[in-house]
Amino acid sequence: MVASKGPGCGPTPDLLFGSGLLLSRYFISDWAALIKKKKAFARRWNSDGPVVSELESSDMGNKQTIFTAQQLDAYQDCTYFTRKEILRLFYRYRDLAPQLVPLDYTNQPDVKLPYELIGSMPELKDNPFRQRIAEVFSEDGEGNMTLDDFLDMFSVLSEMAPRDLKAYYAFKIYDFNNDDFICKSDLEKTLNKLTRNELTEDEVKMVCEKVIDEADLDNDGRLSLEDFQNMINRAPDFLSTFHIRI
Amino acid sequence: MAHGGSFTVNVCEKDSDDERTGESGPSQKSSLLFKEPAFNVQEYPEAIQMGTFIEHLDSSDSESTSSSERSKESLNSKPRCSLQRNNWSAATKRVLSSMPSRTTGLHSSAGIAMKARRTPAELPPRTPSHDSLHTPRVTQEGTIRPDLEEVDGTKYLVGSRCAESSKEQLVSDLRDLSVSEGMRKLRAMPLSLVDKREIRKCSFSPAARNSLNRNLFCNNLLSTYISRMWRHCTFTGHPIVSFLKLWNSSLKKLSGRYGTGVLSYFLFLRTILFINLLLFTITCLFLVIPQAIHPPPTDSRLNSFTGIELLTGTGYLSQSLMFYGYYSNVTIEMNQLAAHSAVTHMVPYCIPTAYFFTITISFFIICIVLVYSMSKSFGKSFQVFKSTGDLSEKVFCSWDFKVIKRPSIRLQSEKISTQLKEQLSELTSGEEESSPMQRCCNLVIHAVAWLICLASIFLSAGGVYFLSNSRSLVVAIEAYTKQHFGPHHKNLHLLFTSAVVSGFNLLLPGIFNLCAWMEKHKSPSTRVYVSIFRNLLLKISIIGVLCYHWLGKIAEIQDHQASECWENFVGQELYRLLLMDFIFTVLYTFLGEFIWRLFSQIILKKNRKPVFDIARNVLELIYGQTLTWLGVLLAPLLPAVQIAKLFVLFYMKKSSLMLNCQASKKPWRATQMTTLFITLLCFPSFLGAAVAVVYTVWMIKPSSGCGPFRNVASMFESGKLWAERMKDSQQILSWLIRAYYTFIDNPLFLFLPTGIFLLVIYFHTQVVDGQRKIIRRLEKQIENEGKDKKFLITQLQYLYEENNPDSSH
Secondary structure (H helix, E strand, C coil), X not given: CXXXXXXXXXXXXXXXXXXXXXXXXXXXXXXXXXXXXXXXXXXXXCCCCCCCCEEECCCCCCEEECCCHHHHHHHHHHCCCCHHHHHHHHHHHHHHCCCCCCCCCCCCCCCCECHHHHCXXXXXXXXXXXXXXXXXXXXXXXXXXXXXXXXXXXXXCCCCCCHHHHHHHHHHHHCCCCCCCECHHHHHHXXXXXXXXXXXXXXXXXXXXXXXXXXXXXXXXXXXXXXXXXXXXXXXXXXXXXXXXX | CHHHHHHHHHHHXXXXXXXXXXXXXXXXXXXXXXXXXXXXXXXXXXXXXXXXXXXXXXXCHHHHHHCHHHHHHHHHHCCHHHHCHHXXXXXXXXXXXXXXXXXXXXXXXXXXXXXXXXXXXXXCCCCHHHHHHCCCCCCCCCCCCHHXXXXXXXXXXXXXXXXXXXXXXXXXXXXXXXXXXXXXXXHCCCCCHHXXXXXXXXXXXXXXXXXXXXXXXXXXXXXXXXXXXXXXXXXXXXXXXXXXXXXXXXXXXXXXHHHHHHHHHHHHHHHHHHHHHHHHHHHHHHHHHHHHXXXXXXXXXXXXXXXXXXXXXXXXXXXXXXXXXXXXXXXXXXXXXXXXXXXXXXXXXXXXXXXXXXXXXXXXXHHHHHHHHHHHHHHHHCCCCCCCCCHHHHHHHCCCCCCCCHHHHHHHHHHHHHHHHHHHHXXXXXXXXXXXXXXXXXXXXXHHHHHHHHHHHHHHHHHHHHHHHCHHHHHHHHHHHHHHHCHHHCCHHHHHHHHHHHHHHHHHHHHHHHHHHHHCCCCXXXXXXXXXXXXXXXXXXXXXXXXHHHXXXXXXXXXXXXXXXXXXXXXXXXXXXXXXXXXXXHHHHHHHHHHHHHHHHHHCCCCCCCECCHHHHHHHHHHHHHHHHHHCCCCCCHHHHHHHHHHHHHHHHHHHHHHHXXXXXXXXXXHHHHHHHHHHHHHHHHHHXXXXXXXXXXXXXXXXXXXXXCCCCCHHHHHHHHHHHHHHHCCCCHHHXXXXXXXXXXXXXXXXXXXXXXXXXXXXXXXXXHHHHHHHHHHHHHHHHHHHHHHHHHXXXXXHXXXXXXXXX
16 A cells, blocks of 8 residues: 555555554544544645655545655755645646646656746745746746746745855846846846836946945956855845745 | 967066055965966967967057056047957957956856857857767857957867866866765756756766765665655645745745735744744643643632733633742652653752753754844845945846836836936935035934934833823723723723834834934935834834833732732733734734725825835834744743734734735835844843843842742752752762863853954954955956957057058958
8 A cells, every 4th residue: 555665665664554544543442533534634744754745535434655765865865845845836836737736756757837827836936036046946947947946046045054055046037137247237127126217327337336346356347156145245145035934 | 489489478577567566565476376377378279370470469569568557548548449359350359259257157157067068159050969968059130249250260269179178077077076065066057957957967876876865875665755754744844844944935925016025024023933833842841841740729719711811811811821829849750651661860840940941942043044144145245345336236236036016116116216216316426415504404304303212212111111000091091991891801901011112113113214214314214224223222222111011020029929929010011012022013904004094095096005114013023023032931821922923913914014015115125124023132132031031040039929939049059959969869960060060160161152253253354355355456456358359449449451452441
């Protein structure tokens, strides 16, 4: 009943646990109902046993593996998320297009969600930089995201990510033309997005000049990653603002 | 090549000359050190095949060094467009591509990552295997900058080699580190997840990979089993985990609507809730439960329960676990337990000792927690770098990515644009000079405002003192309540003092706000700080007066009438204050926020909602917490009351906020404010409470009619008594007693840690100071370097154009 994958997983404890569940189902019907309820709740938020995530398909009580233990370990080691959060993010990802995303990720299916779907998440929907965020974190650079990209994005935007990492990606986001420098045109775009075109052209120009004046350390008239990081280091609030709660 | 060498040497000399003009001796070393990576042009000799230019440079070198000052000035005055990239010669670009700003980052992972991520995009698709590894994150326009395309005949090669070798280097770097350290590094690398997984596969052995994060080794079956059980435990322990992340979804909603500033209030509320939970757990485990198992005989007269006791804390409640008076001075001999178990030398559980140590230890633990969170918060907000101007910060860091609600997003962009406009107008107009007349006027207004505030604070404190002291007034109120509410509510008059105190706490902030409005502070941060300071002053003075009244007067007077229990009285007073504060907060939320919104929307027809006053709300939280800390000695279950209060407060404030308020337009430095709040909680609040508690424990004689300490001279004495008893009965624990005497009774050991602590602080400030100095020097150096670079590039370009005038376009 439990599909265990991966070499490191012996069957014993898991079967024990499973049979325990079975027993309880047979003997005490009320408890069985309760546990079922809990399971149904847990499948959304939790991981369980060695095959770390199982999902009961609606009628039969079959369980299906989403990730192998190895995959989950890898995700855990490469992002700032716990298992539970990874699974939760998977479900968020899947909820965007249930018909596109399979429930079985053990053989790494090549699934990409188009930008329109990613951008419709409530966390991003009204963010003026949503397109840039999606572009920066997507592998194809057009905002179409695989699950990996998706996890990557929220890992960087999570609470745990260090300042340098956040600064790097913030730099990428503000670097609209991808030339590894924030130049005047990038700044203008950023400002217009920030203020919803509230400032006049002259004001935008002035702000751009001042910003470059302030932050440009090597005087090349544009902001490199080093300039940007240096500036970020002085901004105490950056860590708390460059953060999306999931 | 030799020319190349001379070229760099010349530059070095010139540059150190610059340094000398700018800086004195000691900086020399650091500057030279920093120069090294900057001029690794030599390492890329193939990049500088331009002997002709260098000859020219050599010939004009003396000139350029002598006139470097002048040319720099002229450079600065030149418009920036002279440095636009689009019409540079290939040679200049080649030099540029090997410039330090592009190579210094090479050793940091970010630099490597930048290369790794950039190069595939520029790479022609000749390495398909490579491409499948990281599909390029290309530019959105699909076009690659023309100049990069031109230059990178050689750079492509270098780039592809770099990507391969940098990856290998990363892998080997990670191998050298310990597993956890390597993991941390890997996580912080700005690579895509696919690449990270690849690197992880290469750099960590499978065994290490499996054991990561779980601190368990999966080498044999047993440990596999354990690890699985552990995982299972974490699964079933989910409710606990989710409780620790209490209110996560609500917090998300709130931050999505109101941003980081309002969020900081709720986070602070949660912090206080956790502190109270901790306090409650400790007192409950070691004090309340043992006493509840062995209830002392109670006075049957007081068993009638009317409900009003819940408000006043008298009657039935005074004979409950809630208050000090109920606790007995018995020693629980665990006879039954001892009979069953083989252990014959059972340690008797002595309630007074437990009382004493529970309170001491819980205060100690809370102190540690507070200092820890304060230092963490300081670490987050502390700025080594002095901010030169914050326009750039405003542009890049002020957007709150958490905000997801559409109206709030609109509000946020409005806020940012007004702030930007304000700052711009300041920059353009400069400091506006106010006339002496105006300044004088301002001064008078400030003085008047402060006078009003101080007078009102003084009056309210005096009023509280008078109210709690004057006997005749108390009698009059007692008679009044008896007359109006009947004899059943005979204790209602006790509520009067606490109601008055809470009333002051409710009304005076309004007066302060009025004063602040009158003063018209220029910077909003000054305004916030001033209002926080005034509120704090009010709260401190009221609590101070009350403390003086309780500990100085009540404790002394009641001592003579041995029948009554002054500890109970003070505990009840604190309980009433806490409750009253809560009731008034509810009233304020309802009247001040809900009714006011209805009023302003329906009658005044304004589409403006009241603003959520973070400073005021936070100070109310701090005030309540101070009361709790003060009261925990005399009413051990007070933290439970506070927990309930905070729970209700959270939901009430949340719904009121959602319904009635809008986010403040004032700029709100969330990080700094959080630090300030924690500091306030630690410094006047906790420290004051701790001082009062220590004074009570140490100096005041407990009343002889009730409580666990009824027959000792002071509460502290009971600890000593216990120690002596222990010495007689338990030989093993005698070392503990000796340690107790040497450490706690000896003032030297009080001063020694304090001295060491101060020394450590001093050293830390010195180190930070030094770092700041170094940073300033390095910044200056970078600036100089930039100027040099600019000069050299223009020189190069100039020479190039001179040499072949036809290809200048």
